[in-house]
Amino acid sequence: MLRLSFVIFCLLVGMGSASAAESGDFINKQNCDQILDKGFYQICYQYSAKGARYVGYTLVGSNMEAGNIKKRPRFYPDTAIPARYRTTSSDYTKNEFHADRGHLAPDASFDYSSKSLHSVYSMANIIPQYSKINRKTWVKAEKYERQVTRKLGSVHVMNGVVYGPNPKRMRKSGIAYPQAYWKMLYDNHGFERCFYYKNDSHEKIKGDKLRDHLVDCKLVKARSPGLPVAHRMRPAAKAS
DSSP states (O other), rough: HHHHHHHHHHHHHHHHOOOOOOGGGTTSSTSSSSEOOSSOEEEHHHHHHHHEEEEEEEHHHHTTSSSOSOOOOBBBTTTSOOOOGOOOOGGGOOTOOHHHHHHHHSSSGTTHHHHHHTTTBBBBEEEEEEHHIIIIIHHHHHHHHHHHHHHHHHEEEEEEEEEOOOBOOOTTTTBOOOSSEEEEEOOTSEEEEEEEEEEETTTTOTTTTTTEEOHHHHHHHHTTTOOGGBBBBOOOGOOO
């Protein structure tokens, strides 16, 4: 536990902060075919991908200590989306990418009430995530957002999806398979961290660490395609 707390501290203070983003920089009419307000978070939906492009929300520290509902709801199609662009849970069954139904707004960050938890099981909040990345590596960034929220009191979170110009698609449903996805955490006092994950079965799983995915938030804000490894930030000396 002491080691984990030390790593969190280093990630919080180890690097200089850039200017904070605003959710409207990503979720707006220019970027989104449809904006869905789910009450607890917002979705920027892309019809051609049959999936979210951005998902944003604000987490509050007191909520991270409340609820912790164990029983998970069923996934449900979001009827606010036109039927031809809508996805269902069965679209993912036995898919050729070995992809999970990956949450962008994660269930463990919203399990403080039955309504908030139900909201994140909308299929509009789900993208194809390679199973081992979803369960072994991306989950660390999701856990980190809750840890930071407890420490800072509240945190804004923006999740982005990189589809690429000609994405691969699930044969059964036509859902675009993302190249990568990222998570940006920031507050109103200068804190900012960004994490980038390739959605690739060849990515390192064993020994993967959260700090391996730190990237310069300027690249995320600029929507730099691919965010090449050469641009990844090095961890602070204390965190190595």
